[in-house]
Amino acid sequence: MLRPRVIVCLDVQDGRVVKGTRFKGLRDVGDPVELAKRYEREGADEIVFLDISASHEGRGTLLDTVRRTAEVLFIPLTVGGGVRNVQDMDALLRAGADKVSVNSGAVRDPGMLTRCAERFGSQCVVISIDAARDGEDWYHYTHGGRRRTDLEAVSWARECVERGAGEVLLTSIDRDGVRTGYDLELTRAVAEAVTVPVIASGGAGNARHLEEGFSGGKAAAVLLAGILHDGLTTVAELKEALEGWGIPVRPVSRAADRRVRAAAELDRLVFNGDGLIPVVAQDGTEGAVLMVAWANREALEKTLETGVMHYWSRSRKALWRKGETSGNTLSLLSLHADCDGDTLLARVSPSGPACHTGDPTCFGEGAVPDMSIPEGGVLEELWSVLEARDRDRPEGSYTTRLLADEDLRLKKLGEEATELIVSLVRGEARASEEAADLVYHLLVALKGAGRSWREVEGELERRRG
Amino acid sequence: MTHVALFDYGAGNLHSLKKGLEAGGARVTITTDWDEALDRDALVLPGVGSFGAAVQGLGKAGPRVRRALEGGLPCLGICLGMQLLFPVSEEAGGEGVGLIPGRVRRVRARTVPQIGWNDVDVTADPILEGVGGELTAYYANSFVCEVDEALEDEVVVARSTYEDDTFAAAVRMGRTWGLQFHPEKSSRPGLRILANFIEEVTR
Numbered sequence: 001m002l003r004p005r006v007i008v009c010l011d012v013q014d015g016r017v018v019k020g021t022r023f024k025g026l027r028d029v030g031d032p033v034e035l036a037k038r039y040e041r042e043g044a045d046e047i048v049f050l051d052i053s054a055s056h057e058g059r060g061t062l063l064d065t066v067r068r069t070a071e072v073l074f075i076p077l078t079v080g081g082g083v084r085n086v087q088d089m090d091a092l093l094r095a096g097a098d099k100v101s102v103n104s105g106a107v108r109d110p111g112m113l114t115r116c117a118e119r120f121g122s123q124c125v126v127i128s129i130d131a132a133r134d135g136e137d138w139y140h141y142t143h144g145g146r147r148r149t150d151l152e153a154v155s156w157a158r159e160c161v162e163r164g165a166g167e168v169l170l171t172s173i174d175r176d177g178v179r180t181g182y183d184l185e186l187t188r189a190v191a192e193a194v195t196v197p198v199i200a201s202g203g204a205g206n207a208r209h210l211e212e213g214f215s216g217g218k219a220a221a222v223l224l225a226g227i228l229h230d231g232l233t234t235v236a237e238l239k240e241a242l243e244g245w246g247i248p249v250r251p252v253s254r255a256a257d258r259r260v261r262a263a264a265e266l267d268r269l270v271f272n273g274d275g276l277i278p279v280v281a282q283d284g285t286e287g288a289v290l291m292v293a294w295a296n297r298e299a300l301e302k303t304l305e306t307g308v309m310h311y312w313s314r315s316r317k318a319l320w321r322k323g324e325t326s327g328n329t330l331s332l333l334s335l336h337a338d339c340d341g342d343t344l345l346a347r348v349s350p351s352g353p354a355c356h357t358g359d360p361t362c363f364g365e366g367a368v369p370d371m372s373i374p375e376g377g378v379l380e381e382l383w384s385v386l387e388a389r390d391r392d393r394p395e396g397s398y399t400t401r402l403l404a405d406e407d408l409r410l411k412k413l414g415e416e417a418t419e420l421i422v423s424l425v426r427g428e429a430r431a432s433e434e435a436a437d438l439v440y441h442l443l444v445a446l447k448g449a450g451r452s453w454r455e456v457e458g459e460l461e462r463r464r465g
Numbered sequence: 466m467t468h469v470a471l472f473d474y475g476a477g478n479l480h481s482l483k484k485g486l487e488a489g490g491a492r493v494t495i496t497t498d499w500d501e502a503l504d505r506d507a508l509v510l511p512g513v514g515s516f517g518a519a520v521q522g523l524g525k526a527g528p529r530v531r532r533a534l535e536g537g538l539p540c541l542g543i544c545l546g547m548q549l550l551f552p553v554s555e556e557a558g559g560e561g562v563g564l565i566p567g568r569v570r571r572v573r574a575r576t577v578p579q580i581g582w583n584d585v586d587v588t589a590d591p592i593l594e595g596v597g598g599e600l601t602a603y604y605a606n607s608f609v610c611e612v613d614e615a616l617e618d619e620v621v622v623a624r625s626t627y628e629d630d631t632f633a634a635a636v637r638m639g640r641t642w643g644l645q646f647h648p649e650k651s652s653r654p655g656l657r658i659l660a661n662f663i664e665e666v667t668r
Contacts, residue, residue, distance in 0.1 A: 002627055003582040003601060040652060045582055045603075070480035076603060076650045093513070096480040098605070098650060120477060121515045121545070123578040123605040166578045166607070197580050220581065250582040250601050339595065 003250040004214045005045040005221035006235060006242075007199060008228060010035055012081075013053045015061040017450075019229045029229050030450025033068045039228070040075050041391070042235035043252030047073065048101070048169070048223060051081030052144065063095040070096020080128055080169070084108070089116050093124065101126035101169050104142040107149055110163055117164025122196075127165035129153055131186055132173040138186050145173045153186065154193050161194045168198045169223070175203030177226060182209060187217030199223050207233070207241035214247055231406040260335040260344070263301045270342040271297065276312060277344055281354065283361075284333040284347035290354035291362040293322075295344070300335075307332050309346060328352035382443060383453040390447055402444045409448050413441045467491045467666050470505040472546075474522030477513025482543070482649040489660035499526040503533045507666045512544025512647055516569065516608070517557030519549050530562045539666045540641040547636065547643030548610055556608050565620060565638055566613040574628035578607040583625045585634045585646065590622040592642055592661040593635060596654035602634070602646035603655070609645060612636060640665075 010017045010032055017032045029035070036047045049069070051062045059082065066079055079092050080101030089100045106113055106127060116125045130145050131138040131153035138153035157168050170190050172183035182200040191198040197220035200213040204224035213222040227233055239249045260266065271277050276294040283290055293311040295303070299319055302310040309322040309330040323329030330348040337344055355362040389399040402409045420434040446453060469491045471483055483493045486509065493509075496502050508530075514522075523530070534540050534550075542550045549561045554569035561569075572579055585600040587593045593600065604625070609632035612620045623635035625645070636643040642662065648655035 001584055002579065002604075003584075005581050067480060070478055071484045074481060074485060074649060074652050074656055076605070076647075093477045096478045098478055098481075118515065119518065120513070121578075121607070123580060123607060124477070124513070167580055195576055196578065197576060220576070 001248060002220075003045070004219075004242075004247055005199075006043070006210065006239060006249060007046040007048055007078075007221050007223040008036075008039040008044040008235065009048040009050060009201070009223050009225040011225070012049045012051050012062065012065060014058045015065050017229075018052070019226060032065050033072060034450045036069050036073050036077070038390070039235060040073055041393070043239050043250070044075065044235045045250055046076045046078065046221070048078045048080070049097075050101075051079065053081075063091060066092060066095040066097055078126055078169075080126065085112055086115050086119060089120065089125075093120060097124075099124040099126050099167065101128040102165075103128040103130065106160060106165075107140070107142055107151065110159065113160055113163040113165050117166070122164050122166035125165050126167045126169050127157065127160040128169040128171070129157055129160075129190070130171045130173050131183075133183070133186070138183075138189075141173060145176070154189050157190045157198075158193050161196050165196065167196050168194060169201060170198055170219075171223075172202040176201075178203055179205030179209075179227065181205065182213045182217055182219070182222070184212055184216040187213065187219050191218035191220075197221060207238045210238060211242055211245050211247055214242075231404065234404065258337045258339070258341075260300075260304075260337055263304055266297055266300055268341055269300075269337055269344070270340065272342075274314075276314070277342065279309075279311065279344040279346050281309060281330055281346045281348050284349055288361050289363055289367045290330070290348065290350060290360070300344075303332055303346075304335070309348060322354075323351065326352070326356070328354065330354065379439070379443070379453070382440065383447075386443055386447045399444060402441075403448050406448060409441070409445055413438075413445045416441045467507065467663050468505045469493050469507045469509055469663070469666075470502040471495045471509045471511060472499075472502050472522070473497050473511075474514050474519045477511070479511055479513070482509070482511055485649040485656055485659045486663065488656055489663040491663045491666075497522075499524075499529065503529065503538065507539040507541070507662075508533070510540065510542040510546030510549055512542075512546050514545060515556060516545065516548060516554040516561075517559060519545055520557065520559030520561065523549065523559075523562070527560055527562050531564050534562070534564050534639070534641045537640055539662075541662050542641070542643040543649070544604075544606055544645060544647055547645055548608060550636075550641065550643050551610055554608060564641060565610075565636060565643070566616060567611050569608050569610050572607055572609055572627060572632070573630040576628070579604050579627045582651075583627060583646070585623050585625050587623045587635075588621070590635065590637055590642075591665055592637075592658055593623055594661060596657050600654055602644075602648070602651040604646045605650075606645060609633065610636065610643065 012032050017029050017035055019029050076098040078099040079097040083102045084105040092100045130141045140149050140151040140153050140156050175183050182203045187200045199221040200217050200219035201223040210222045213219045236252045242249045275296050279295045280292050281290040296312040299310040299312045313320050329351045333347040335346050353360050361367045393400045416438040420438050423431040423434045469486055471493050473495050486493045548569045550564045551561050551567050551569050552563035555571050582601050583604050585602050620636045620638055621633045622637045624631055625634040634645050648658040
């Protein structure tokens with residue numbers, strides 16, 4: 001079954017993502033490469049870059065941005081804006097776009113659609129139609145919605161498809177940026193008139209609007225931008241809501257949850273010919289690898305049931321509880337299968353030395369990780385932790401919450417600054433703690449805005465010079 | 466390190482596929498030269514452009530490519546690259562590599578091209594394993610491959626259904642695989658498939 005798509009649009013100008021409505025009030029919201037990647041992680045089915053740079057330099061920057069994005073993005077990327085001919089399309093496809101959308105170029109020279117389709121295949125030729133209602137009909141606009149044409153939108157869509165366009169990106173100018181929902185009448189009229197997929201765009205304010213785009217608008221895909229960039233919601237949240245209403249969107253592919261919580265989940269594991277599976281025990285707080293031993297199904301059931309590690313002894317051919325003679329038990333914190341399901345990782349809390357020699361680990365002192373601060377300093381390390389949080393977005397993490405909520409993030413930044421000032425005025429000893437809080441929130445704010453710590457370092461270095 | 470030749474017919478995005486194969490542990494050279502393409506550890510035929518353009522890119526090399534694949538050179542054809550493994554296509558004239566008996570026909574559906582994520586029903590194949598449960602992959606195609614009936618059950622290792630048309634999502638013949646969908650555009654599961662292919666090459 002073909003899944004209804006949720007597409008995220010990024011307006012790109014001179015290598016940065018800007019937002020607002022498409023036609024006024026632009027503001028910088030981040031690096032297109034980072035944002036595209038983030039939306040892929042959130043579960044976006046596709047990314048659209050709409051280039052709104054007017055200048056020649058902006059064009060070169062766009063190709064570079066597309067190139068850098070294609071190297072890290074593994075979902076389809078559509079790029080549009082200022083495409084006038086086969087050469088423009090070729091340049092964008094070569095840079096790394098999977099599809100290219102055309103607007104004014106096709107109005108000026110409708111034959112270019114045919115030439116592009118013959119050369120690259122119609123599946124990568126997208127006709128972008130910006131339509132506004134006028135009486136009973138809708139008319140197509142060019143130049144970012146500023147110039148009205150005499151092309152009636154539905155018949156223009158039909159003509160473009162006949163000429164070779166393989167998809168219609170349909171934006172309602174009336175609804176764009178207003179967040180009151182897609183123009184369903186327009187969307188349905190075009191979807192019923194053409195035999196290629198139609199993407200509804202302009203007006204998405206919440207998950208229900210997306211659902212209406214699919215059901216009422218008959219769209220194959222819905223496109224949204226503002227509500228995501230504003231941090232009002234996430235693609236994952238929207239998809240969850242859509243699923244709940246029976247729209248069969250592609251499930252968000254999370255880092256696979258391989259945690260084994262209950263005996264029933266042991267069925268997923270691959271035991272060897274002797275019915276055994278190796279279990280690596282790791283100190284859950286220190287990170288040190290403690291020991292490796294074999295378990296059979298029964299030992300794992302016992303482990304899950306009692307919360308302390310049980311194994312199978314190959315020499316004695318018997319079930320044993322770690323620590324039954326030494327007293328040095330391992331309490332289970334969590335159990336995880338590896339990607340193939342043929343090895344287990346047990347995160348544990350040891351009550352004493354894990355090794356029978358009396359050493360903390362069977363692998364000697366070298367197995368205990370060095371927790372000292374790396375060369376780059378503590379800020380560098382904190383930044384790398386933030387990058388990992390941004391990538392993985394672990395549930396329950398305060399950083400994850402801040403990264404997902406721009407308002408909260410910036411409010412906290414202001415609060416922490418105030419608290420530091422108050423603390424300094426009062427001459428409190430804990431001023432250093434307040435300063436640490438401020439630095440943490442400062443870095444999170446930079447991260448959340450798609451900026452990098454390197455930029456700040458670079459700026460400081462520049463000033464020093 | 467496995468060295469893969471990625472053939473460039475002269476149109477379209479090869480960056481994501483190159484990076485995807487590299488993430489799977491390969492060294493990748495993009496080339497327009499068949500001598501070089503057939504001289505590496507494996508050949509990848511990418512999925513961009515039209516059948517006509519790809520046949521032009523193939524030029525007179527068709528029989529040589531076929532001999533190399535029959536001789537055991539591992540090959541992965543993606544979308545159009547998969548279609549090129551067949552002798553003929555309804556899309557345009559000219560001859561493909563012709564390794565797999567059958568033909569390339571237009572998708573039987575109201576809405577064509579098929580664009581988007583579709584479920585893939587995997588029979589069994591090492592390169593489609595470990596994708597974490599159900600596979601949903603990205604398609605962008607107007608044409609699909611039809612394997613000759615006598616070989617269909619053996620060669621077709623995965624199927625997808627679009628509207629009412631069920632077609633080959635993946636084929637395998639010897640050390641040659643064809644994928645109608647785009648693994649390099651199918652996020653995490655797609656990258657796993659590319660890594661699996663590289664692993665099969667080294668086997």
